[in-house]
Amino acid sequence: MSDVYALIKSWSILERMLAFVLLAPVAGGVLAGIDRKLSARFQGRYGPPVLQPFFDVFKLVRKERIIVNKFQDFPIVLFLLFTIFAGALFFAGADLLLTIFSLALAGTFFVLGGFCVSSPYSHLGAEREIIQTVAYEPMIILLAVGMYQVTGSFRVGTILRHHGPLILYLPGVFAGFLYILTIKFRKSPFDLSMSHHAHQEIVRGITTEFSGPALALIEIAHWYETVLLLGMVYLFFAFNPVLGFAMVAATFLFEIFIDMNYARFRWQLTFMSSWLFTAVAGVSNIIVLSLLR
Amino acid sequence: MNAVIFLIVFPLAVSFLALVPPLSLAVRKAVGVCVNLVLCIVPIYLLVTNLDREPAFYHLESSLVNGGMLLVELLLAVFIGVVSVRAKRYLPLLLVVVQSLIMMTFEFTSGHGIEIEHTLFVDRFATIMALIVGIIGSAICLYAIGYMPEYHEHYRQVKDRRAYFAFLMYLFLSAMFGIVFSNNLQWLYFFWEITTVCSFLLIGYRDDAASRECAFRALNMNLLGGVVFAVGLFFLYSSSGVMELDKLLRADKGMVLFPAACLAFAGLVKSAQFPFSSWLTGAMVAPTPVSALLHSSTMVKAGVYLILRVAPVMEQTAAAKMLTLIGGVSFLVTALIAISQSNAKKVLAYSTISNLGLIVACAGVNTAAAVWSALLLIIFHAVAKSLLFLCVGVVEYKLDSRDIEDMDYLIMRLPKLTAVMMIGMAGMFLAPFGMIISKFITLKAFVESNPAMAVVLAYGSAATIFFWTKWMGKVISIKHGVAEVVEHRVSRWEWVTLGILAGATVAVCLAFPYISFHVINPYLREMFGETPVVDTFNVLTVFVIMLGLLIILPAGLFFYAFIDKNYKRVGTYLGGGNIDNITFEGAMGTSRKIELKNYYLERYFGEERLFNAGVFVSLTLMFIMFGVAVL
Numbered sequence: 001m002s003d004v005y006a007l008i009k010s011w012s013i014l015e016r017m018l019a020f021v022l023l024a025p026v027a028g029g030v031l032a033g034i035d036r037k038l039s040a041r042f043q044g045r046y047g048p049p050v051l052q053p054f055f056d057v058f059k060l061v062r063k064e065r066i067i068v069n070k071f072q073d074f075p076i077v078l079f080l081l082f083t084i085f086a087g088a089l090f091f092a093g094a095d096l097l098l099t100i101f102s103l104a105l106a107g108t109f110f111v112l113g114g115f116c117v118s119s120p121y122s123h124l125g126a127e128r129e130i131i132q133t134v135a136y137e138p139m140i141i142l143l144a145v146g147m148y149q150v151t152g153s154f155r156v157g158t159i160l161r162h163h164g165p166l167i168l169y170l171p172g173v174f175a176g177f178l179y180i181l182t183i184k185f186r187k188s189p190f191d192l193s194m195s196h197h198a199h200q201e202i203v204r205g206i207t208t209e210f211s212g213p214a215l216a217l218i219e220i221a222h223w224y225e226t227v228l229l230l231g232m233v234y235l236f237f238a239f240n241p242v243l244g245f246a247m248v249a250a251t252f253l254f255e256i257f258i259d260m261n262y263a264r265f266r267w268q269l270t271f272m273s274s275w276l277f278t279a280v281a282g283v284s285n286i287i288v289l290s291l292l293r
Numbered sequence: 294m295n296a297v298i299f300l301i302v303f304p305l306a307v308s309f310l311a312l313v314p315p316l317s318l319a320v321r322k323a324v325g326v327c328v329n330l331v332l333c334i335v336p337i338y339l340l341v342t343n344l345d346r347e348p349a350f351y352h353l354e355s356s357l358v359n360g361g362m363l364l365v366e367l368l369l370a371v372f373i374g375v376v377s378v379r380a381k382r383y384l385p386l387l388l389v390v391v392q393s394l395i396m397m398t399f400e401f402t403s404g405h406g407i408e409i410e411h412t413l414f415v416d417r418f419a420t421i422m423a424l425i426v427g428i429i430g431s432a433i434c435l436y437a438i439g440y441m442p443e444y445h446e447h448y449r450q451v452k453d454r455r456a457y458f459a460f461l462m463y464l465f466l467s468a469m470f471g472i473v474f475s476n477n478l479q480w481l482y483f484f485w486e487i488t489t490v491c492s493f494l495l496i497g498y499r500d501d502a503a504s505r506e507c508a509f510r511a512l513n514m515n516l517l518g519g520v521v522f523a524v525g526l527f528f529l530y531s532s533s534g535v536m537e538l539d540k541l542l543r544a545d546k547g548m549v550l551f552p553a554a555c556l557a558f559a560g561l562v563k564s565a566q567f568p569f570s571s572w573l574t575g576a577m578v579a580p581t582p583v584s585a586l587l588h589s590s591t592m593v594k595a596g597v598y599l600i601l602r603v604a605p606v607m608e609q610t611a612a613a614k615m616l617t618l619i620g621g622v623s624f625l626v627t628a629l630i631a632i633s634q635s636n637a638k639k640v641l642a643y644s645t646i647s648n649l650g651l652i653v654a655c656a657g658v659n660t661a662a663a664v665w666s667a668l669l670l671i672i673f674h675a676v677a678k679s680l681l682f683l684c685v686g687v688v689e690y691k692l693d694s695r696d697i698e699d700m701d702y703l704i705m706r707l708p709k710l711t712a713v714m715m716i717g718m719a720g721m722f723l724a725p726f727g728m729i730i731s732k733f734i735t736l737k738a739f740v741e742s743n744p745a746m747a748v749v750l751a752y753g754s755a756a757t758i759f760f761w762t763k764w765m766g767k768v769i770s771i772k773h774g775v776a777e778v779v780e781h782r783v784s785r786w787e788w789v790t791l792g793i794l795a796g797a798t799v800a801v802c803l804a805f806p807y808i809s810f811h812v813i814n815p816y817l818r819e820m821f822g823e824t825p826v827v828d829t830f831n832v833l834t835v836f837v838i839m840l841g842l843l844i845i846l847p848a849g850l851f852f853y854a855f856i857d858k859n860y861k862r863v864g865t866y867l868g869g870g871n872i873d874n875i876t877f878e879g880a881m882g883t884s885r886k887i888e889l890k891n892y893y894l895e896r897y898f899g900e901e902r903l904f905n906a907g908v909f910v911s912l913t914l915m916f917i918m919f920g921v922a923v924l
Contacts, residue, residue, distance in 0.1 A: 064861060065860040066861050066864055067863070068773065069772075069773070069862075070854065070857070071771065071854075074850065074853050081845075085838070095834075098834055098835070104758065108723060108765075111762055112762070112766055115767070116766070116867065117770075118702070120865075123770075126766060127406045130759055131759075133759075133762075134758060135755075137751070139751075141750070142748065145747045148737075148740050148741065149744065154912055155828075171380065202868065204866070209866065210854075272897075275752070287745065290744040290745075
């Protein structure tokens with residue numbers, strides 16, 4: 001493990017970015033495969049092979065491009081680009097806030113993609129996607145604030161090298177982050193704008209009018225995003241890499257478990273509960289930290 | 294010094310020139326263009342010549358001018374009195390009487406003893422403000438040349454008083470330059486009152502019941518601010534004998550805290566912070582150029598300008614904390630209210646109050662980083678918001694509605710205008726353009742000084758994303774088939790202005806490292822002796838994203854419009870029952886049209902409830918602010 005660390009440390013920023021760009025989709029795809037396999041087992045099915053997400057994406061790319069307006073794929077391309085950029089910034093050890101803003105920018109493009117096709121299903125999905133964004137955004141910013149309070153820096157590199165266990169100072173922030181992570185992973189009960197499960201909706205929300213290659217791009221962006229978010233989870237436990245990876249795995253399993261046990265919430269509940277949970281867990285944590293200083 | 298005096302006197306002269314009746318329309322237009330060019334160029338000249346210099350103070354032998362100002366003030370008071378009696382509204386009368394009494398007492402008890410060392414001054418902050426007032430103000434005046442004929446065509450019942458309108462607009466600009474350059478607080482107060490009266494008359498331009506109501510609301514609130522301003526001056530002089538802005542900053546902080554709080558109060562009223570927000574949302578009854586002028590470059594910016602100027606006096610006091618909180622409450626509550634609004638102008642108004650709230654909060658924090666972001670916020674907000682107001686003004690007459698819900702398929706009906714509008718919106722909320730750079734630094738400043746404010750910022754930013762994104766989504770939706778293009782009816786004057794402002798929005802984003810290093814940082818070094826350390830890597834990254842987007846966006850649009858041919862185009866999915874693209878077969882064989890509406894979440898973000906909550910909270914905070922300032 002320490003060899004890998006030493007190797008990564010010796011890389012320059014651009015090399016680290018490149019490594020993320022190349023490796024993250026592989027990891028994300030495999031994670032998606034594991035997710036599907038485990039979910040199937042929970043439901044008493046056998047499930048697809050772990051590499052199925054890759055087969056799906058390859059097949060999607062080769063499909064005919066069917067669109068409803070000429071520009072609809074452009075926001076999706078930007079969505080993917082900025083998701084990758086956000087992740088690359090994060091794994092290069094750059095500023096956490098910049099990462100968050102790039103991710104928000106990517107999310108905005110995704111929503112705009114949903115709006116511009118002006119299909120009722122996609123429109124509804126886009127509206128819900130905004131509500132989800134608004135629901136999780138405060139907590140993500142508070143995550144950066146909390147980490148700054150403990151480590152004195154917004155830089156991922158500095159936060160990573162911090163000696164103390166972040167999780168001990170930021171239990172509330174972590175709990176809040178875990179809550180909104182379910183939204184970001186598009187898991188039940190918060191998969192309002194689009195769901196990976198056929199039983200949740202008859203017509204898929206925001207991606208209704210996206211098919212073939214565009215859908216493949218959305219899928220790939222989701223892989224990148226998964227890796228990035230798990231990276232943020234890792235930051236809380238970075239003082240001990242073994243524990244860190246164990247907790248990342250545990251978090252991932254936890255999200256799948258939640259996904260299996262809930263039906264979809266209404267947007268009202270999603271929105272209010274996220275903001276309240278953010279306030280109770282995240283804000284109180286931040287205020288305690290500021291009083292301690 | 295000449296440039297400074299020129300900037301105050303020149304628009305004043307122009308405003309009187311506008312009243313001269315015999316000029317023909319063509320001459321008026323030509324003169325307008327020349328005047329506006331001059332008003333753009335002189336501030337730039339000021340910037341270039343003062344870039345590397347210390348703040349310059351000027352003395353003006355001014356007993357004659359002072360007497361003149363006093364006379365004008367009295368005339369204005371009489372005017373307001375007459376107007377309010379005629380309208381049977383006695384609150385303004387009362388306020389103006391109180392105000393005049395205070396000023397007269399002041400004048401006759403100590404008026405002659407006042408020794409003013411420096412009447413005018415110019416530093417980098419003043420230059421920034423002059424640039425904003427000059428360039429954006431004159432761009433709005435250009436726009437008005439094309440807009441006003443259309444306005445009168447639209448509202449035939451409104452009396453055509455264009456000369457009077459132009460008079461007020463230029464008078465307003467003159468007063469704004471006066472506010473920005475005055476070091477003598479009496480002068481500052483004089484110009485302050487001029488803007489109050491001008492805004493009252495401009496808001497009431499339509500002269501019907503609704504606009505009169507809103508005009509008087511604005512007048513009442515701003516006169517109240519003026520009364521408190523006068524009280525502040527009175528106390529300032531009697532306690533410490535100071536009547537100049539630079540001396541105020543150097544005076545004993547305990548002695549001048551109360552006057553500073555009074556000035557900050559006047560600033561809060563002008564910048565429409567809670568509890569005085571309602572005058573700004575009412576101000577949208579005025580013609581669009583007026584709302585653009587009030588909201589983006591002048592009136593509200595005068596408020597935050599004064600607050601930022603006096604904030605150092607309140608540094609580290611409980612009063613400053615209250616100021617921060619009032620800004621925070623205004624920022625958060627109005628951002629939430631904006632979610633529930635579908636009237637485009639109202640959304641813009643609430644977003645204005647919200648952004649100004651952030652600036653006020655930064656002023657309250659008053660660290661180098663906070664002031665850095667406050668100045669950038671002022672710049673970015675001024676250009677992007679004026680652009681958006683003018684866009685909405687055009688849309689309003691092309692679609693006969695200012696409701697966002699009527700802006701479906703806007704990109705098909707007014708393609709170029711929508712592109713310009715998107716630039717403005719991107720400048721307002723989209724990373725990495727404009728506002729978001731400053732929010733980024735604001736967050737850093739807040740985390741260090743006051744984590745509670747970081748929380749406010751986190752929630753407020755989320756709300757901001759909500760209302761902008763859904764509006765953006767509305768205007769870029771595209772339907773199958775054709776929509777009537779109505780763009781050819783937009784006048785050339787309007788296009789030129791929109792072009793200038795769109796260019797300016799992009800330019801200030803690209804030039805932000807330059808503005809930061811050469812204009813803002815030297816100012817901060819004078820004020821704080823330090824500049825905020827901004828990570829070079831971050832600046833570089835932001836720059837790369839911006840440049841990337843500026844290249845990718847046009848290139849991508851070009852690709853998808855002209856090069857990309859490899860697709861099969863189908864209709865949208867309507868549950869399998871498509872008749873054509875926007876109608877489908879409903880139950881019982883009926884054919885139904887689809888309509889797409891946005892969410893407004895009235896139940897959560899209803900205007901009335903949140904507004905009242907904001908007013909109560911901020912009133913409490915304001916009383917605390919004065920309480921601690923008096924003690």
